[in-house]
Amino acid sequence: MSQDPNKRSRGRPKSVERQPAVSIAMRTYWSDGLSAHSLNALCRLIGLSKPSFYRTFGSEDGLMTAALDHYRELAIVPLLGLLAADEPFAQLLDASLEWLTSDHGAPAGCLFTRMRLSSARLGPSTKARVREIEQERRAAFTASYQRGLERGEVDQTLSASFAAYFIDTQLTAALVQRAAGDPPDMVKAQTRLAFRTLLIQ
Numbered sequence: 044m045s046q047d048p049n050k051r052s053r054g055r056p057k058s059v060e061r062q063p064a065v066s067i068a069m070r071t072y073w074s075d076g077l078s079a080h081s082l083n084a085l086c087r088l089i090g091l092s093k094p095s096f097y098r099t100f101g102s103e104d105g106l107m108t109a110a111l112d113h114y115r116e117l118a119i120v121p122l123l124g125l126l127a128a129d130e131p132f133a134q135l136l137d138a139s140l141e142w143l144t145s146d147h148g149a150p151a152g153c154l155f156t157r158m159r160l161s162s163a164r165l166g167p168s169t170k171a172r173v174r175e176i177e178q179e180r181r182a183a184f185t186a187s188y189q190r191g192l193e194r195g196e197v198d199q200t201l202s203a204s205f206a207a208y209f210i211d212t213q214l215t216a217a218l219v220q221r222a223a224g225d226p227p228d229m230v231k232a233q234t235r236l237a238f239r240t241l242l243i244q
Contacts, residue, residue, distance in 0.1 A: 061099055061109075064089035069110035074150035077107070077157065077164045104166025107158075111172050114154045118143075119176060126183040132191030136210070136238055143214055144221050144230055152222025156215055177211075184210045188241075197241050206241055213237045 067089045071080065080088065082103055086096050089106075100106040125138045143153065158165060158173050165173065184207035191197035197206070217234045221227060 060091065060095070064091055064099070065106070065109045065113050068106050069113045069154065070150065072107065072110055073114070073152070073154040073157070077161050102166065104168045107165065107169040108172050111154065111158060111169060111176070115176055118153065119155060119180065123179070123183050126187045132187060132194070132196045133242055135187055136241075137235070140214065140217065140231060140234055140238075144217055144227050144234075146227065150222075151224065153218040156218045157222070159215070160219070181207050181211055196243060198243065201241070209241070210238070 068085065071085070071088055082096075083093070085103070085106070086093055089096075091099065096106075100109065122139055122142055125142060126135055128135060128138075130138075155173070155176060158169065159177065162170060162173070181204075185203045188197060188201075188206040188210070189203040192199060192203060201209075213234050217230050220230045220233075
């Protein structure tokens, strides 16, 4: 007997339900914060019933991890691409600052930074993913600075790992300022001033 093609199959929800939910959750966490909505409110926002939510994500930790992974693809992967380019270090640094602090039609600031600074709100899966992305970004900063060292473009007295930590700290501060509503031009000017200490004048 042939199966009725119109009959809905049982089991896990269709994958088409997942990505829109992840996208809405990402933007909600990014714009409103990690604790702004109850789980019931989140389910309403992302368009899933409570049972469907648990079947799809397992827990809010699963949803946050998925939202962070989606954010990584949109905001962090392009940053990693900029840092890997074969360009002078000063240009890479400035391009990274522009990318992270400019208005792309998205909420100001950075979801990854918000999560880094709110680790007590995160579940184990999201915490682990934050650490992985943190290491990924630091490695990109380190490699970029190392190329600058080899080309004689940057302060030779600083190790690449120390410079990467410094860059990460300055960009994190800039993103916090942007999320707080500080003018982008002022944030960029302040960060560029800090970055001048890394460059051969």
